[in-house]
Each structure stands twice: as C-alpha cells, then as structure tokens.
Amino acid sequence: MVSHHPPVQGDLGVAARWRAAAPGVVFLVLGTVLLGLARSIELPTRALAVSPRIWPEALAFGIIGLSVLQIVLAFVTTPRAATAKTADDDDEEGPASRSGIVRVVGFVAATVAFGLLWYYLHFLVSGLVFVAALTWVAGGRGIKDLLLFPAGVTVVIYVLFGLLLRVPL
Amino acid sequence: MNALFEGFGALLSLQMLLCIAIGAGIGMLVGAFPGITATMAVALASAFTLTMDPLPGLAVLLTILIAAQFGDRVPAILINTPGTPASIATTFDGYAMAKQGKAGIALTASAFASAAGGFVGIGVLMVAAIPLSTLAMRFGSPEMFALVIFGLTMMVEVSGKQLVKGLIAGLFGLALGTIGRDPMDGSDRFTFGIPQLVEGVPFIAVIIGLFGIAEVFSQMISRTRGQQKPITSFGRWWPNKQENKQLIKPVAVGSAVGTVVGVLPAVGGDIGGIVAWNQAKRLSKQPEKFGKGSLEGLTAADSSSNAGVGGSVLTTLALGVPGDSVMAVMLGSMIIWGIQPGPGLFSSQPDLVYSIAGIMLVATVLALGLSLLRMRGVAKLLELPDRFLWTVILAFCVVGTYAVNNAIFDVGVMLLFGVLGLLLRRYGFPAGPIVLGLILGPLAERNFRRSMELGGLETIYTSPIAVGLIVLGVLAVAVPRIRARRKARRQEADDSDTPTDPPVPVEASR
Known part of the structure; x- marks a missing residue:
C-alpha cells in the first residue's frame, strides 16, 4: 500500500x-x-x-x-x-540565476565606478567607458559591441543632454 | 463671442504654428526620456522664450507641457519607467499589457485617452473657469488633508491580495516623505547632515529606481540567454469596436477626476492619474483586471493626467495661483510678459484666455498625431538584443536622473532604490504604494498639522467637503469588499444548490 x-x-x-x-x-x-x-x-x-x-x-x-x-x-x-506574488508583479518572474546576480552586481559596480570617474574625466570619455562596461557585463563582446555601440550611445546622450538641454555633463 | 474669435484668430499665423510645432517636438522628446520632467524643459525653454512676444512664447511653453504628457507614456508602457511623474499610473496597466503582447493597442489607446482627457480639460477651462476656481478657493488645509487621505485609500487597491505587504510598503513611502524640512517650522528632519536631503528624498530618482532600474535588474537576474524577451510582439495597434466602447466610461471618469484634481492648487497630474485609476477600478465591472493589463485602468489614468493640464491652467489663470510646479514656472514667465493672472484676467483680457485654450487644443491634436506616427519607430528600439537594450535604458536613466538636479547624489538614490525595488519584487511587495506614500505623505502631514494649528480636529469634522471626502474614502474601501463578500457567499450558496456530477461507479472507471 x-x-x-x-x-x-x-x-x-x-x-x-x-x-x-x-x-x-x-x-x-x-x-x-x-x-x-x-x-x-x-x-x-x-x-x-x-x-x-x-x-x-x-x-x-x-x-x-x-x-x-x-x-x-x-x-x-x-x-x-x-511568498505569493502581488498583483503588479511579473507572472513569469523566474528564479534568480547565478549569472543574473553577477550581471546585476556588475551593473551596480559599473555605475558606482562611473560616478567616481566622472569627477576626473570629461563625460565623453567617462561615458564611453561606462557604456562599454555595461555592454560587457551584459554579454557584449567585440569591437562593434564594446567600441562602436558605446561611442554612438555616448554621443547621442551628450548631444541630447549636454548640447540641447544644456545639462552640465 | 467676439473674444472667442479674436482669441482663436490670433493663432492663425505661420509664426504661431511654427512655435507650436517646435514645442511639440521638444515636448515629445522630453516626455520619452525618463528623468527629464516637463517642469525642467519648460524652465529651460522659458529662458529662450522671454525675448519673444507673449503669445508665441506661451505657445512654445504650453505645447512642451502638453506634448511631454503624450511622450512620457511610451517608456511607461514599454519599459515600465514613467517618462515624467504624470505617467506613474500608466505603468500599472500599460506595462502589463505590453508584456501580454498588447503594446500596440496600449500605446494607441493611451494616446487617444490622453487626447480625450486633454480636450475635456480645455473645454472646462473655456466654459467653467470661474465657478470651478471659486470651488477650489474653498479648499483649505482640512479639505486638502481629507483629499489626500482619499488618495491614500488607493494603497489598499494597489496592494491587491497582498494587503499587509502593500500597507507596509505604503507606510514606508510615507516615512520616506518625512525626510527633509519640517512642514511647519522648516527645521531639518532625518537628513543626517546630508544637504541633498533637505528638500526631501528626490522622488524622480526613487520612481526611476523602483520602476525602471528594478525592472531591468529583474530581467537580468532571472533571464538566461536565449530566452524570449517579454516584449517582442506589439500585437494589434487599433482597438476594435468593443474595446472602443469599453473605453468611454474610464475616459469619462479619468477626465472628470483629472480636471477636478488639476484645478486644486499644488496637486499635479501624477496624483490625478493615480486617483483616477483608483476611481475607475471602483466603478469598473472588471476591477480584478486592474493592475494586470486593464485597458480601462490605462486609459482612466492617462485621460486624467492630461485633463489635469486644463485644470491647472485654469487655476493659474483664474486665481493667479499655480496649479502645479510647471505652472509656477509658466506663471513667472507670464508676469515678466506683463500678463497678470487672477480673477481680473477673464474680464480684462478674455481673448488671451481663449488664445491659450486654442494653443492647447492645437497642441493636443499635434501631439496625438505625433504619438501615433512615432510609435512604430519606438518599436524598433525594443528589437535590440538584451545587452544593448539594458545598457541603453540604464545609461539614459543614469544621465536623466542626474539631469533633474545636476546631482550625482540623485543617481546614487536611483541605484539604491533600483536594488531595493528588485528585492521588494522578489519578496512580493508592490512598489506602487511606496511612490504613493512618498508623493502624498508631505501633503498629508502639512495639511494635517496646519488643520490642527487652525483649530484642532474640529476644523476637519465641521467641514462638509472634508467630511464628504473622508466618508467617500471609507466607502470606497469598504463597499467593494462587502460586495465581493456577498457575491462570494451567493456563489457558494448557488454551488451548494447545484447538483454535482453523479458518482461514477468504480467498475465504470476501469
């Protein structure tokens, strides 16, 4: 039985x-x-x-x-x-993965490092390094991912915020 | 009637149309980038427009404000990050719809609801300015306190089934709202010597952290490579007949709530959207869908925040009191131009009032058109691979948050609340009540303590408006629960009366 x-x-x-x-x-x-x-x-x-x-x-x-x-x-x-989720939570929110935790920690660390670097270097340089670091942490590899894409994003941000909106970057 | 023709006639020039077009372009852009608020853009633009004539200058400023409240819906729906505080309530249902593959319909319905709300607000501005502004004048501290308490009842609705967790989150938000200057004597409170906290916790940084960053982190932490992205399909772009019909009630509720809330001094579109979402839920036949991708919830919130623009312009023009922060900036520009808003404006310069209403009307139509055109382009952005999308969102959130006060401290707050938001999500705590508490907390405390100074609790319970609002708040929480309980009991009784399937003989099941 x-x-x-x-x-x-x-x-x-x-x-x-x-x-x-x-x-x-x-x-x-x-x-x-x-x-x-x-x-x-x-x-x-x-x-x-x-x-x-x-x-x-x-x-x-x-x-x-x-x-x-x-x-x-x-x-x-x-x-x-x-431990049930609330109404506004993701229904499909899966369990945390080890690589996911590493990525989040990497993003936080890169942002903190950018905050420090920004004091010493112009935004166009520190921003480029920051965006490249984020892309690397997120899994980007190669010249296109780590140089061309960060350069494009940094320039767009600089033109929009720095030149058009006159934010002191 | 002459004033109406003169007012609208003044808009018929190439210069005016060009100013409106420029304002619409800037406004849409400003709205689409989280962190750049309409107040900030209007303040920056006012530096350029001061040298212009009053009417073209007002056209640029007003159109930026209106278009920003169309553009901000896009990030709220697609990446769960409000473009400006006015679209906080858009995230409640908009993002859920996007994840269900209904981003297209959410964007289109949101644009139409925003336009409908805008038209109602403008209509009220043109027709009911004087009586509404008289009503707004009756709102003293006790009435404002009661209104905020009414707004806070929404915490119960946002919490869904996790009521205790939602209320803890709400109280945590209210506690965050106590950081900064004491509302009565102006002394520093809980600032720990940090000068950036004197003005309070930077709430835009908190919103971007809790909604935008936490969402990106949540995707990063649980997604393994190769899994499907939540938003890959935009689905249909146009609502069908049945959906259009379904939208009439929430848009009407949202527009009415938004106009009234907008008329009240110092209450912005963010609060209007939240209150309207709550009211629409209470009046809906399908309240259980709110917060999970309800088209009604989305459109009620969006129509309300745009209707609030008409209301706040009305208060500014009729009373000379700014309806919200962006109107405070605009009021400053008007005074420099020699326009003196106040009750006398409607008799001395009625044509100007109609010109302002006309500018808002044209701006709303233009912003609606741009919204419908632009959305398909935005869709391309979301086709980016994860590594690029996450990076772009985080980089823009970082710089956008910094741009609000030009303070790296705000970026730190955003990051902190991003991590906190991630942890809260994983433990089932909703983020909505935190934001609600943070926004409404200082208003509630200030008006409560002022009421007490004015004459104690008596000032609240002897005010018919305050008592009415508090009773409405209690009823709004209690009635749906009593109804739901009755319905459940009736259902149980029906189930017990209905004969179940006859027992299957053991042999038959073999």
Whole structure:
C-alpha cells in the first residue's frame, strides 16, 4: 500500500517560512529605528497644537504593527501563500540565476565606478567607458559591441543632454 | 463671442504654428526620456522664450507641457519607467499589457485617452473657469488633508491580495516623505547632515529606481540567454469596436477626476492619474483586471493626467495661483510678459484666455498625431538584443536622473532604490504604494498639522467637503469588499444548490 504525503514538509517548509518572514523582520527594525528618530526630534519652545513628533511616530507604530503581523502571517499561512506574488508583479518572474546576480552586481559596480570617474574625466570619455562596461557585463563582446555601440550611445546622450538641454555633463 | 474669435484668430499665423510645432517636438522628446520632467524643459525653454512676444512664447511653453504628457507614456508602457511623474499610473496597466503582447493597442489607446482627457480639460477651462476656481478657493488645509487621505485609500487597491505587504510598503513611502524640512517650522528632519536631503528624498530618482532600474535588474537576474524577451510582439495597434466602447466610461471618469484634481492648487497630474485609476477600478465591472493589463485602468489614468493640464491652467489663470510646479514656472514667465493672472484676467483680457485654450487644443491634436506616427519607430528600439537594450535604458536613466538636479547624489538614490525595488519584487511587495506614500505623505502631514494649528480636529469634522471626502474614502474601501463578500457567499450558496456530477461507479472507471 502506497501512502502519499504533502509535497512541502520539514526543513524546506521552515526555510520558506523564514524567507517569507525576513522582510517583515527588516521592516520591524526600520520601524523601530524610525520610532527612535521620531522621539529624538527636538520640541520647539513655542506651544503647538500637536507635537512635530506625532506624524513620524504614528508611521513608525504603523510599520511596527504591520511588520509583526507580516511575520506572524509568514508562520501561520502555508509557505506558498506567504511568498505569493502581488498583483503588479511579473507572472513569469523566474528564479534568480547565478549569472543574473553577477550581471546585476556588475551593473551596480559599473555605475558606482562611473560616478567616481566622472569627477576626473570629461563625460565623453567617462561615458564611453561606462557604456562599454555595461555592454560587457551584459554579454557584449567585440569591437562593434564594446567600441562602436558605446561611442554612438555616448554621443547621442551628450548631444541630447549636454548640447540641447544644456545639462552640465 | 467676439473674444472667442479674436482669441482663436490670433493663432492663425505661420509664426504661431511654427512655435507650436517646435514645442511639440521638444515636448515629445522630453516626455520619452525618463528623468527629464516637463517642469525642467519648460524652465529651460522659458529662458529662450522671454525675448519673444507673449503669445508665441506661451505657445512654445504650453505645447512642451502638453506634448511631454503624450511622450512620457511610451517608456511607461514599454519599459515600465514613467517618462515624467504624470505617467506613474500608466505603468500599472500599460506595462502589463505590453508584456501580454498588447503594446500596440496600449500605446494607441493611451494616446487617444490622453487626447480625450486633454480636450475635456480645455473645454472646462473655456466654459467653467470661474465657478470651478471659486470651488477650489474653498479648499483649505482640512479639505486638502481629507483629499489626500482619499488618495491614500488607493494603497489598499494597489496592494491587491497582498494587503499587509502593500500597507507596509505604503507606510514606508510615507516615512520616506518625512525626510527633509519640517512642514511647519522648516527645521531639518532625518537628513543626517546630508544637504541633498533637505528638500526631501528626490522622488524622480526613487520612481526611476523602483520602476525602471528594478525592472531591468529583474530581467537580468532571472533571464538566461536565449530566452524570449517579454516584449517582442506589439500585437494589434487599433482597438476594435468593443474595446472602443469599453473605453468611454474610464475616459469619462479619468477626465472628470483629472480636471477636478488639476484645478486644486499644488496637486499635479501624477496624483490625478493615480486617483483616477483608483476611481475607475471602483466603478469598473472588471476591477480584478486592474493592475494586470486593464485597458480601462490605462486609459482612466492617462485621460486624467492630461485633463489635469486644463485644470491647472485654469487655476493659474483664474486665481493667479499655480496649479502645479510647471505652472509656477509658466506663471513667472507670464508676469515678466506683463500678463497678470487672477480673477481680473477673464474680464480684462478674455481673448488671451481663449488664445491659450486654442494653443492647447492645437497642441493636443499635434501631439496625438505625433504619438501615433512615432510609435512604430519606438518599436524598433525594443528589437535590440538584451545587452544593448539594458545598457541603453540604464545609461539614459543614469544621465536623466542626474539631469533633474545636476546631482550625482540623485543617481546614487536611483541605484539604491533600483536594488531595493528588485528585492521588494522578489519578496512580493508592490512598489506602487511606496511612490504613493512618498508623493502624498508631505501633503498629508502639512495639511494635517496646519488643520490642527487652525483649530484642532474640529476644523476637519465641521467641514462638509472634508467630511464628504473622508466618508467617500471609507466607502470606497469598504463597499467593494462587502460586495465581493456577498457575491462570494451567493456563489457558494448557488454551488451548494447545484447538483454535482453523479458518482461514477468504480467498475465504470476501469
């Protein structure tokens, strides 16, 4: 006689619950920090109808309360329901791939590096390096991808923002 | 009647038409690039137009504003990045439609809805300027607070089934809105000594980060090479008869909401679009489709933000109070030209009011035409391979965000919110409520505390307008839920009454 068990049980279920509870914990910390900051607001010497702390304090209590509820829900509801996506999320959003994470980290790093480089080099140079770096991180290889395309994009951006809109690039 | 003919007649010159054409070209371009706002473009253009005569100068400035609110729909629909803040609500359904292969119809319907909303706003400007501006004058702090609370009820709708997560996100957005100057005494609050935060968190950087960058990162992180791109097909370009019929109600709702919101001083098209989306959802027969690619949601939002232009021009001309930030820039130009907006303008220079309405009318028609022509060209851009498309989007978002305040700090904020947006998406937190909280939070706090200073809670509950708006807000949240629950119960009762399939004998199933 063969017996069937529910598919999600044991360690996998516990891990999923903790994963679902994690953002609730982060927001709980943020709410607590906001409460601390709100209570550190200096009160004015003149009398006011309401304290300047009232609005941020109310928001902090709201975040703390809802975060606790979120954590509780993560452990009470089934792991699938607790991690379900919202209405405006991608239906086809797949699991994160290792190469995808590397690409995102690469893009962030390239943007930060560009921010630093821009202080020292003219936009036409730093922009070219930036766009070439982004293309490389995204998988571009060869002269067309790493030189011609970045040069074209940099010139278009420079003409549009720098020359036409007079943004000091 | 004479004023009408004189006003419209003043537009019949080659110079005026050329000015409108130039304004339309610049406006469409400005709208299509995330980060460049209509306010920024109008401010830049005003430096050039000050040497011109008032009417051609106004033609350039007004047409930039109107055309930008057509151009901004394109990135909102195709890459989930609002071109200007006025198209935030366009992303709610526009991008979802694009991913379903309905980008063509979304772009076309959006353009027509924007034009329809624009025409309604202009019509109201011409006909109802005086009574509407009198109503707007009655909006003090308690009424504005109630209006913002009414707008905040949208967080519940945007959150969908993930109500708790949506509300946490909304409160997080409201908390972000507390960063900057205290609305009452002007002292710095939660700025940690960072001068760039004194004016508050740069919300355009936040919007581009949460919507545009997070979307690119999301595609990058989950897509392996060789997989299909989400938007490869634009589908049909023209709505069919049934769809056209379906659009009448949301466009009417959006236009009405947009005009009223636009009339209120200091409330922009971004808020108008969001409020209209919410109202259209509440009045729709298919509210469950909103946020998942509803043509009704898309057109309600777009018609509203464009109707708001007429409303904000109306407030500026009738009261001399800018309807929003871009009108503040335009008000400055008008004063330099010797035009004194205010209640007296309608009696002293009625022809000028009609000329302005005429410029807006021609600009709307031209922008609609350009929108319909340009869209197929934009389609080519999305045929680029991923490595080029991602790079172009990120590079333009970086430079566009920098261009808003010429601050690299804003780029850092954009990147931070891009990563945050990615994490929130993966944990099922909607980004919409964060933006809603960030935009409406400072307005809500300022008007709440002012009301308290004016006379406590009494000022709110003794104001019929404020009470009416709060009751409407409560009803708007409660009624759909009560209805849905009743419907579900009725469905359950029907199901239990309906005989199920007869049990199949074991032998028969073998």
